[in-house]
Amino acid sequence: MELQGKVIAALEARSGVSARGEWMSQDFVIETMDSFPRKMVFSVFGADRLQRFGIQVGQLVNVSFDIDAHEYNGRWFNNIRAFDVRQVQQNAPEPQSAMPPFAEPVQASIQPAAPFTAPAPVSDPDSDLPF
8 A cells, every 4th residue: 555645743763682682663744635634554564674764754655565454462563664755846747636526516597497397288089088
């Protein structure tokens, strides 16, 4: 999945040591440029990726990410992990939103209907109907 937005926050990096060795992770928050902006927090895992992406607050970026969920003590949590972050050129056209924009209201000209007039009775001398 992909989402484009402006980086509005870079949270403090976390690091530690696991059975596989040292690790580093950092979370970032982006805000979309839609008419109704949305925010998303995503994680970048690995010191090499953090250095390669070079994410800075204020940048317009395109984030490619995977979404996964995990359970802990009977509760479920989402994990949004970026596998690619690219800076977007400021003069590039903005991408279209996933949701279509609202259509402009259309002024319809409504003409009143002609008044109803009952058809004239037909008199048929050969008819055996009582009316």
